Amino acid sequence: MPRIPSAEEADFLRRYSIHDFDVPLTTVDLVIFTLRQERLQVLLVRRSDHPYKGEWALPGGFIDVRQDVDLEATARRKLQEKTGVVTPYLEQLQAFGGPQRDPRGWSVTLAYYALLSADSLQHTNTEGADDSDWLDLEGEGVPYELAFDHAQILRCAVQRLRSKVAYSSLLVHLVPVEFTLSELQRVHEQVLNRSIDKSAFRKRIRDGDFLEEVPGKMRHGSNRPAQLYRLRPELGTHYYPRLLGGREPNPVA
Amino acid sequence: MPRIPSAEEADFLRRYSIHDFDVPLTTVDLVIFTLRQERLQVLLVRRSDHPYKGEWALPGGFIDVRQDVDLEATARRKLQEKTGVVTPYLEQLQAFGGPQRDPRGWSVTLAYYALLSADSLQHTNTEGADDSDWLDLEGEGVPYELAFDHAQILRCAVQRLRSKVAYSSLLVHLVPVEFTLSELQRVHEQVLNRSIDKSAFRKRIRDGDFLEEVPGKMRHGSNRPAQLYRLRPELGTHYYPRLLGGREPNPVA
DNA sequence: TGAATAGTGTCTGTTAGACATTATGCA
DNA sequence: TGCATAATGTCTAACAGACACTATTCA
Incomplete structure (x- = not known):
C-alpha cells in the first residue's frame, strides 16, 4: 500500500539529498556458526581491502540500496556469497555503532548470526580457501585478533547462542x-x-x-x-517454559 | 587503545569519503513506556517536519556524529530531550531497514525501548504538550495510524516487553x-x-x-x-529459570 | 557373548499455583 | 466490630534430573 505524499511533502522529498548530511557508515556483519568434528566453529574471512586489510574479520559488507529489500536480504546475500547456503537459520543479533569502531568514521553495523549444518556445506568451497576459513571457538571467541570490534560481536553472538539454546x-x-x-x-x-x-x-x-x-x-x-x-515441517522455533538444567548445572563431562 | 593504521591504510583513509556511496539513511527511534492510572502507555510525538508532517510517530532522530559516543548515547539523548529522564531502563529492541519505510529512500532505524516510572515524569512537561502525548496501549498497539513503520516497531516492542516480563x-x-x-x-x-x-x-x-x-x-x-x-543496589536485571505462569495461563481477571 | 549405544522406567526432591488462614491497620 | 488488604501457610499435581534397567545390533 504505497502512501501518497502531499504536494508539499513531494516537493520536500525532491529537494532532499542524504549527501547534505553527516551520516554514519552502515554495514551488515555475519557470525556464521557450524559444527564440524564435534566442534563449534565460526566462519572468518581475511579482509581483502582497507581498512584492516589482511586481518581476520567477520564476513559482511554494505547494504546494496538497489537490490536489498530489507536488512535480512543483505545478510542472506552475504551469507550465500560466502557459503552457498540459501536457507540457513538466520537471526538478527544486535546493532553496534560508534565513532571509533571503524577508522573511516562513525559507523553502524547490523550484526546477524546464522546456524548451518555441516552437511549443507559439503559442496561449497569455503574449505581451506585462502581468504576464508572455519575456526574453532574457544570459550566465547577465537584465539586471534579480529578487525574492527568483531571480537566483541562474536562474543555477543556466542553468548546469545548459548543462552537461547537453553x-x-x-x-x-x-x-x-x-x-x-x-x-x-x-x-x-x-x-x-x-x-x-x-x-x-x-x-x-x-x-x-x-x-x-x-x-x-x-x-x-x-x-x-x-x-x-x-x-516437523511448517514449524518455527520451539520455546520451552523453563531452562535446560536451570537449577543445578551438572558437572562438566 | 587507538590502533595505528599503516601508511598505506592512512592514505586510503585520507581519500575515503562516505559521500561517494549510496548509503542508507540511519535513525534511532524510541518506544518509551510508562504506567499511569493503571494503564500501560507509550509516548508519541506529532511530527513537526516532513515526511509525515503532523502525524503521530515514535520519538527519535538522527545520530549526531559529532557528539554521540555510541547508539545508546543517541537514544539517551533523544529520550532526555523528550522526557527529561536521564537514567531510565533502556534496551535495544531491533533494527528495521528497507527501501520503503521512509519516503526519503533506503533507511535503517535502530529501535530502542525504555521503561519509565510515572513518578520520574512528575516534573517534566510532556503532560498534554501540543506535540507529544502519552497514549494508552490497546492490545499490541495504539488506535491511530503511525508514521513510517512505527506501528510495526511499537508492536514488536510490546511483544518484547510482555515476553521479557515473564x-x-x-x-x-x-x-x-x-x-x-x-x-x-x-x-x-x-x-x-x-x-x-x-x-x-x-x-x-x-x-x-x-x-x-x-x-x-x-x-x-x-x-x-x-x-x-x-x-537492591548494584544489581542488574534478574532472570528466572522458568516463565511466570509457564504452564496454564490463569483465566483473565 | 560382550561391547556399545538406544531407549525406557522408577524414584525423589523441588516447585508453581490453588486455596485457605492469619495479621493488622482504619473507619 | 467490620472491612480491606497484607502476609503467610498448606496441599497437590507436575516435572526435571538421577539412576538403573532393558533392548538391539554388530563383531
Whole structure:
C-alpha cells in the first residue's frame, strides 16, 4: 500500500539529498556458526581491502540500496556469497555503532548470526580457501585478533547462542536434516559445554513436539540402531517454559 | 587503545569519503513506556517536519556524529530531550531497514525501548504538550495510524516487553523507587493482562532476591500496612529459570 | 557373548499455583 | 466490630534430573 505524499511533502522529498548530511557508515556483519568434528566453529574471512586489510574479520559488507529489500536480504546475500547456503537459520543479533569502531568514521553495523549444518556445506568451497576459513571457538571467541570490534560481536553472538539454546529448539539447525536424538543431545552438550541427562533430554524433546520420526529410517552402527528424526515441517522455533538444567548445572563431562 | 593504521591504510583513509556511496539513511527511534492510572502507555510525538508532517510517530532522530559516543548515547539523548529522564531502563529492541519505510529512500532505524516510572515524569512537561502525548496501549498497539513503520516497531516492542516480563525482573522499572509487593504484582497483571496468584508471585520475588525492604517504611491505607521495597543496589536485571505462569495461563481477571 | 549405544522406567526432591488462614491497620 | 488488604501457610499435581534397567545390533 504505497502512501501518497502531499504536494508539499513531494516537493520536500525532491529537494532532499542524504549527501547534505553527516551520516554514519552502515554495514551488515555475519557470525556464521557450524559444527564440524564435534566442534563449534565460526566462519572468518581475511579482509581483502582497507581498512584492516589482511586481518581476520567477520564476513559482511554494505547494504546494496538497489537490490536489498530489507536488512535480512543483505545478510542472506552475504551469507550465500560466502557459503552457498540459501536457507540457513538466520537471526538478527544486535546493532553496534560508534565513532571509533571503524577508522573511516562513525559507523553502524547490523550484526546477524546464522546456524548451518555441516552437511549443507559439503559442496561449497569455503574449505581451506585462502581468504576464508572455519575456526574453532574457544570459550566465547577465537584465539586471534579480529578487525574492527568483531571480537566483541562474536562474543555477543556466542553468548546469545548459548543462552537461547537453553530455552529453545535452536540447535536442530546445526545438525543434518535427519539425525538421531543422541546426535542432537551431543550437539547440545558441545555448545553448552556440560553433560545432559539422557532421559531428561528426551522427555524435553518429546514435550517440545517439534520433531517427527523419519519412518523406517535408522542410523546403524555396531550397536542398537537409532531412530532418525527430522524437524516437523511448517514449524518455527520451539520455546520451552523453563531452562535446560536451570537449577543445578551438572558437572562438566 | 587507538590502533595505528599503516601508511598505506592512512592514505586510503585520507581519500575515503562516505559521500561517494549510496548509503542508507540511519535513525534511532524510541518506544518509551510508562504506567499511569493503571494503564500501560507509550509516548508519541506529532511530527513537526516532513515526511509525515503532523502525524503521530515514535520519538527519535538522527545520530549526531559529532557528539554521540555510541547508539545508546543517541537514544539517551533523544529520550532526555523528550522526557527529561536521564537514567531510565533502556534496551535495544531491533533494527528495521528497507527501501520503503521512509519516503526519503533506503533507511535503517535502530529501535530502542525504555521503561519509565510515572513518578520520574512528575516534573517534566510532556503532560498534554501540543506535540507529544502519552497514549494508552490497546492490545499490541495504539488506535491511530503511525508514521513510517512505527506501528510495526511499537508492536514488536510490546511483544518484547510482555515476553521479557515473564522471565525477568524488568517491571520494577515501571514502578516508583519504593513500592509494595502488591503494587508490583498489579503492574505485572496489567502488562501481562492476567491475574497472578499472590503466594506464587511473592515466592518468585523472594527467590529472585533482587529486592530489599525499606527499613521501617510502610504504605498505609484503611487496611493492614504494607512493607515498602526497593531494588537492591548494584544489581542488574534478574532472570528466572522458568516463565511466570509457564504452564496454564490463569483465566483473565 | 560382550561391547556399545538406544531407549525406557522408577524414584525423589523441588516447585508453581490453588486455596485457605492469619495479621493488622482504619473507619 | 467490620472491612480491606497484607502476609503467610498448606496441599497437590507436575516435572526435571538421577539412576538403573532393558533392548538391539554388530563383531
